[in-house]
Amino acid sequence: MTPLALEWTGWLQLFGYYLGLSLLSVGGAISTAPDMHRILVSEHGWISDPQFAASIALAQAAPGPNVLFIALLGWNVGLNAAAGAGAGSGATWGWALAGAAVCMLGIMLPSTTLTLLATRWAHRNRQRRAVRAFRLGLAPIVVGLVAATAWVLGRAHGVAASDWPLWLLSGACGLLVWRPRLHLLWLLGAGAALGAAGWG
Amino acid sequence: MTSPPSAAAARPESPRALFVAFTGLALQGFGGVLAVVQRELVERRRWLTNEEFIEDWAVAQVMPGPNVVNLALMIGDRHFGLRGAAAALAGMLAVPTLLLLALAALYAGFADHPAMAGALRGMGAVAAGLIGGMALKLAAALRQHPLGWPIAGALAILTALAVGGLRVPLPWVMLALGGAACGLTWRRLAP
Numbered sequence: 001m002t003p004l005a006l007e008w009t010g011w012l013q014l015f016g017y018y019l020g021l022s023l024l025s026v027g028g029a030i031s032t033a034p035d036m037h038r039i040l041v042s043e044h045g046w047i048s049d050p051q052f053a054a055s056i057a058l059a060q061a062a063p064g065p066n067v068l069f070i071a072l073l074g075w076n077v078g079l080n081a082a083a084g085a086g087a088g089s090g091a092t093w094g095w096a097l098a099g100a101a102v103c104m105l106g107i108m109l110p111s112t113t114l115t116l117l118a119t120r121w122a123h124r125n126r127q128r129r130a131v132r133a134f135r136l137g138l139a140p141i142v143v144g145l146v147a148a149t150a151w152v153l154g155r156a157h158g159v160a161a162s163d164w165p166l167w168l169l170s171g172a173c174g175l176l177v178w179r180p181r182l183h184l185l186w187l188l189g190a191g192a193a194l195g196a197a198g199w200g
Numbered sequence: 201m202t203s204p205p206s207a208a209a210a211r212p213e214s215p216r217a218l219f220v221a222f223t224g225l226a227l228q229g230f231g232g233v234l235a236v237v238q239r240e241l242v243e244r245r246r247w248l249t250n251e252e253f254i255e256d257w258a259v260a261q262v263m264p265g266p267n268v269v270n271l272a273l274m275i276g277d278r279h280f281g282l283r284g285a286a287a288a289l290a291g292m293l294a295v296p297t298l299l300l301l302a303l304a305a306l307y308a309g310f311a312d313h314p315a316m317a318g319a320l321r322g323m324g325a326v327a328a329g330l331i332g333g334m335a336l337k338l339a340a341a342l343r344q345h346p347l348g349w350p351i352a353g354a355l356a357i358l359t360a361l362a363v364g365g366l367r368v369p370l371p372w373v374m375l376a377l378g379g380a381a382c383g384l385t386w387r388r389l390a391p
Contacts, residue, residue: 022264022265025264058303063228063299064226064227064296064299065226065229066266068300072300100297104297112269112270112289114264114265115265115270116277116285119263120277122259129389129390133385133389136385136389138255138258138262138381139341140345140347140351141374141377141378143339143342144355144361144363145363147359147360148359148360148363148365149331154325169326170328170329170332173328174330174332176333177330191322191324192319192323193319194322195319195325196315196316197315198318
């Protein structure tokens with residue numbers, strides 16, 4: 001924890017930053033992480049470098065959408081501000097929750113509003129040739145992006161010669177996904193157990 | 201906005217069902233929710249067909265904001281309007297956020313344990329395989345594409361190469377390849 005004196009103008013600034021970032025977050029929240037590092041760590045020192053890195057790693061490992069790492073960043077800002085204000089242990093959690101709420105509301109409000117308005121318009125005009133071309137035309141791009149995601153995740157395995165168990169695990173899962181009755185949590189659990197046993 | 205999607209075999213019966221379904225989805229998604237969404241919504245619950253899923257996913261992807269959250273909003277809004285959108289959004293975020301904050305409070309004690317790092321690697325490998333298998337499934341849906349499968353497939357492969365291999369920033373890929381794909385489709389849809 002790094003104690004931090006955060007005035008209400010600072011909270012407002014944090015909220016405003018996430019409101020603006022929300023509209024730029026095309027392609028998912030993770031793609032805006034470098035900019036958050038620039039603002040939260042380098043420019044304002046609201047959180048420390050290790051706090052930033054741990055927030056992202058933890059959110060990736062936990063279930064839920066990736067965007068939740070922003071809640072963790074806010075949580076850490078709240079913790080730092082509580083330490084700076086000399087808050088007691090009960091009040092500290094309140095500060096942390098407030099930090100998480102400020103950041104999540106900021107990142108979610110503008111994009112959800114825009115998405116609702118735009119998809120409603122598109123749905124009303126779904127017979128228009130331009131709208132149909134837009135939706136159908138992007139289908140191959142989406143398939144390519146999903147393949148690219150698997151590729152990027154798989155690249156973390158390292159070289160096939162020494163890390164072949166991980167490649168084998170990925171390959172097996174790519175085939176097992178064709179059996180719809182098998183619950184995905186079994187696969188994730190097996191992967192975690194194999195990895196924890198040092199097999200990966 | 202309350203008309204059900206056309207070809208799907210089923211639909212959610214209430215906003216509460218949306219909340220429960222999306223909470224379940226979010227809690228199954230480690231390192232992102234993408235692989236679980238298609239399986240749960242298309243294959244198990246049948247709220248969407250594969251083709252509808254791809255189209256909705258495309259729109260969710262080009263709008264700002266987290267993709268899975270946008271998808272939840274769109275599906276909720278389509279069935280129950282604003283109430284449905286709010287229920288789906290809350291399902292996606294509420295329980296996972298509480299869980300994550302609890303984990304963050306616990307995490308400090310175990311951060312350096314090697315078994316923890318191994319477990320994370322193992323789950324990452326599973327996620328990569330699952331998403332790869334899902335890409336193949338979705339590719340099968342391109343056979344009915346108006347551009348014909350050779351062109352649609354080539355566009356998909358080019359996108360994967362550009363984003364996965366060359367690491368081209370997504371906005372450029374969307375502008376260049378997405379623009380080309382939409383333009384070609386627009387011409388092909390001519391009455």
